[in-house]
Amino acid sequence: MSDTWLVRAVAVEPWARDLRRRIHSNPELSGLERETAALVAETLAALGLSPRTGVGGHGVVCDIGGEAPGPMVALRADMDALPIHEATGLPYASQRPGVMHACGHDGHTAMLLGAASMLAAARDRLRGTVRLVFQPAEETVAGAAAMCAEGVMEGVSAVFALHGWPGIDAGVVATKSGAVMASTDTFEIAIEGRGSHGAYPHLSRDPIAIGALVVTAAQQIVARRIDPLEPAVITFGTFHAGTATNIIPAAATLTGTMRALSPAVREALPRLLEETARGVCASQGAGCSCTIRAGVDPVVNDAEWTALAVEATRSELGGEWIAELHTPSMGAEDFGVYLRHAPGAFLRLGIGNEAVGHDCKYDFNDGALVHGMACMASVAERALEAAARP
Ligand SMILES: [Zn+2]
Ligand SMILES: [Zn+2]
Known part of the structure; x- marks a missing residue:
């Protein structure tokens, strides 16, 4: 029997953590994600994949085709940072004064790269194509629309994203159907x-x-x-x-x-x-x-795809790592733009920290990377199976 996604994620974690910290040290503002996008593209190419760059600005799109043909599902990560002067004092803190990854997009990008390496090495498990969407300009809520205008959602049956969330225990995935943002x-x-x-x-x-x-x-x-x-x-x-x-x-x-x-x-x-x-x-x-x-738009999770994501997470991580979200957030996210094109679900990944998003002390918790990567890979695999059912 092949390894579980969780076992594969544990193996990939040191590599993903290193990438996360490199991205954290070199944050770029919305619309200016040139170096981050280049790092993403280079990393994907080194995995033997063929990323497309310059999609909707500095967006990067990369398809991982499974050995068996089938539908396509998308996983999205955002890459941009914020105009905040970092005050964490961390050894890998921002090297750019006044610019900081204070919303965890460094973690999202690293997790999607980690999931990419896991999925690329397990094409035999995939019945269809997993499309990876690395989005620029989320903080200005412009990037998703720009990427969708270039057709990234064409042919996609379902779309998912994971956002790090302070205030939820590290490694716990939480979501609900209906409005979440x-x-x-x-x-x-x-x-x-x-x-x-x-x-x-x-x-x-x-x-x-x-x-x-x-x-x-x-x-x-x-x-x-x-x-x-x-x-x-x-x-x-x-x-x-x-x-x-x-x-x-x-x-x-x-x-x-x-x-x-x-x-x-x-x-x-x-x-x-x-x-x-x-x-x-x-x-x-x-x-x-x-x-x-x-x-x-508000982010409104589809009931069926949310149930699938919950079930995939539960079976991969264990029931104690999935939580029902009771209340949405009045924060905004441009993930809702993708949901105009295909149904899907937006998941929160607990990072346990005290500093709230957009705070100068915020740092994505690397302790959540393994669960984030395993969750994304598992959701993608199961979503392909579900999308193939008539
Ligand atoms: Zn933000
Ligand atoms: Zn964010």
Whole structure:
């Protein structure tokens, strides 16, 4: 009998850990993943595979064909880092000031390379093709769309991804069917008031005071206009106006993010926000313009493919290493873009750390690599079998 994926993952782990730390030391911002993509392509080529580079920016795509023909499933990892100055003090900490792998994408990339080496060495077990998708620009939620526009999802029956997750015990895989990550859309509200001397407010249409009303009124949208059983977030991230203590400025600009788990709420939020902002500004004699920038869909896991991923993980790692996720996150991920093209599942991989994602002390826990690699390989193998069934 051939080795289990878990046994193979243990053998591959030192190599994958070394790759993870090399990527961690050399982080690259979204859209600039030139060296990371080159390392990925080189590593895949050294495994005897034929990666395609430059897909949707610095994306890399690589197919591993099994000995038996069959359908195709995709595994996705993201490669980009964040504009954060690392403060971990680790020997393999970022060598690039102000840039850091603080979301674990170094771990995701290393795990998918590890899974690639395991799958490439076990083609006899595969009935079909495993497509590896190394994505750029996840943090700017642009990379998935760019890769899909170049056809990476054509012919793919199901797609899976694993994201490291602090707060879940290291090595535990957790997921659920249905929504697991939120949509994100951004807004900018420009308030056109009238400036004046700070001593003569009656001659102004004070955009700061009106902006404060807009922020307050917007809280009513989630509290009173959206079904309380439907999660929604409206967060104002910036509020810019004014130049001096005794001047009422003529304009103010507010920006922020809107999040939802259902398409209906996602669609309602921009309309309600614009209506509220315009109404408040009109009542105070100010003009208002709202600009909405569409971000990404919520990540909604397919029930059947999630059940398959859970079962594959359970049989590979043992029941104590798979957990039912009870609540989704209002964080966003552009994995939902792939799910427009094929169903699939987004899995969390516990890394046990205390530092949350996007924190300057964050470090992907190498202790989770083995389970991550075994999980991905096992899910791919079983998904191919399931996709081949009529
Ligand atoms: Zn992130
Ligand atoms: Zn991330």
